[in-house]
Amino acid sequence: MLRLKVISPEKTVLNADCTHVTLPSSEGQITVYPHHAPIYTLITHGEVIAHTDKGVVSLGVGSGFANINQTGVTLLANFGVLTDEIDAARATEAKARAEQLIKEHKTDQDVILAEAELSRSLLELKLASRRKTG
Numbered sequence: 253m254l255r256l257k258v259i260s261p262e263k264t265v266l267n268a269d270c271t272h273v274t275l276p277s278s279e280g281q282i283t284v285y286p287h288h289a290p291i292y293t294l295i296t297h298g299e300v301i302a303h304t305d306k307g308v309v310s311l312g313v314g315s316g317f318a319n320i321n322q323t324g325v326t327l328l329a330n331f332g333v334l335t336d337e338i339d340a341a342r343a344t345e346a347k348a349r350a351e352q353l354i355k356e357h358k359t360d361q362d363v364i365l366a367e368a369e370l371s372r373s374l375l376e377l378k379l380a381s382r383r384k385t386g
Contacts (some may be wrong), residue, residue: 253269253270253286254269254270254272254273254284254286254288254323254324254325255266255267255268255269255270255323255324255325256268256269256273256302256324256325256326256367257325257326257327258261258299258300258311258313258326258327258329258332258348259327259328259329259332260313260314260330260331260332261325261330261331262327262331263377265311265313265329265332265333266302266309266311266332266334268302268304268309269304269305270302270303270304271285271304271305271331272284272285272286272303273300273301273302273303273325274301274316275295275298275300275327276295276296276297276298276299276300276301276313276327276374277293277294277296277318278294278295278296279283280291281295281298281335282323283322283379284320286322286323286324287322287365288304288320288321289320289322290321290322291320292318292319292320293318293320294315294316294317295313295316295317295318295327295329296313296317297312297314297315297372297381298313298320298370298375299311299312299313299335299379300312300313300327300374308332308334309334310335310377310379310382311332311333311334311335311379312331312332312333312335312338312372312379312385313329313332314328314329314330314371314372315329315367316329316330316331317328322370328361328378331359333376335379335380335382337345338376338379338380340376340377340380340381343373343376343377343380344369344373344374344377346369346372346373347370347373347374347377349366349369350366350367350369350370350373351366351370353365353366353369354366356372372383
């Protein structure tokens with residue numbers, strides 16, 4: 253078993269034992285099994301899929317990095333949310349708000365923050381729609 257810890261600035265998003273975990277690295281999607289060679293890798297925003305004894309757990313994460321070793325994966329991301337906890341209505345509102353801020357283009361910082369929020373909301377909506385159809 254692997255111990256997966258997903259940590260965001262707000263909270264520990266997930267702390268669970270897994271048979272294997274798939275995550276979005278800067279080099280592409282990678283899957284980690286027990287006894288993996290130790291590495292550090294950059295994480296891009298996307299979906300993490302953890303295979304546990306209780307089933308598959310899906311979560312969306314922002315950029316960050318992962319420390320992978322023989323017994324576990326510690327992922328530090330700028331945001332993280334379990335797919336089951338995504339509020340699609342809130343994500344839709346955040347998407348609309350971000351798109352409006354990008355159109356207004358008041359300052360470069362506003363646009364950068366709005367693009368980050370847009371990226372997060374699009375990921376959440378994608379994962380939420382899979383949850384409904386899956």
